[in-house]
Amino acid sequence: xxxxxxxxxxxxxxxxxxxxxxxxxxxxxxxxxxxxxxxxxxxxxxxxxxxxxxxxxxxxxxxxxxxxxxxxxxxxxxxxxxxxxxxxxxxxxxxxxxxxxxxxxxxxxxxxxxxxxxxxxxxxxxxxxxxxxxxx
Numbered sequence: 001x002x003x004x005x006x007x008x009x010x011x012x013x014x015x016x017x018x019x020x021x022x023x024x025x026x027x028x029x030x031x032x033x034x035x036x037x038x039x040x041x042x043x044x045x046x047x048x049x050x051x052x053x054x055x056x057x058x059x060x061x062x063x064x065x066x067x068x069x070x071x072x073x074x075x076x077x078x079x080x081x082x083x084x085x086x087x088x089x090x091x092x093x094x095x096x097x098x099x100x101x102x103x104x105x106x107x108x109x110x111x112x113x114x115x116x117x118x119x120x121x122x123x124x125x126x127x128x129x130x131x132x133x134x135x136x
Contacts, residue, residue, distance in 0.1 A: 009089040010062035012069050013121055015114040016054045016078040026077050030054075031101040031135075043068060044094040046129060050104040054078065055113060057125055059092050082114060084121035093129075097136035104132070 018027070027049050034047060043060035056072075058065050065086075073081050094100060104110065113124050 010065045011089040012058045012065050012086040013084045016081040019077050019079045022077045034099040039098040046100040048102050050107045050110045053110045055110050100134040100136050102132040
């Protein structure tokens with residue numbers, strides 16, 4: 001049985017903004033690098049970008065997820081990082097990829113989501129996720 005099935009799972013959902021001085025080209029780099037790093041540290045998740053705002057749902061061991069979030073908070077390509085939810089997770093949602101990525105054309109969707117917290121934020125992200133064309 002894979003190791004990730006034996007450890008308790010943790011989830012974290014956050015929203016951040018692309019730093020004003022960061023070119024849009026860094027978004028592809030963030031997604032590419034996340035796929036590599038997340039696979040190495042056994043994290044799965046989805047990153048959504050609407051042209052100005054990121055929203056990311058991460059899942060994995062508590063230690064790995066919290067450490068990754070701390071790294072994201074220090075990353076100068078992100079500003080105004082807001083934690084929407086973190087807590088235990090019964091089972092992984094994203095088994096087919098280490099980091100799925102989707103561009104979002106409707107900026108209103110993430111603007112609404114960023115005002116939520118806790119389980120309502122996760123539920124809203126799940127609804128959004130069902131509509132996305134994920135680039136794995």
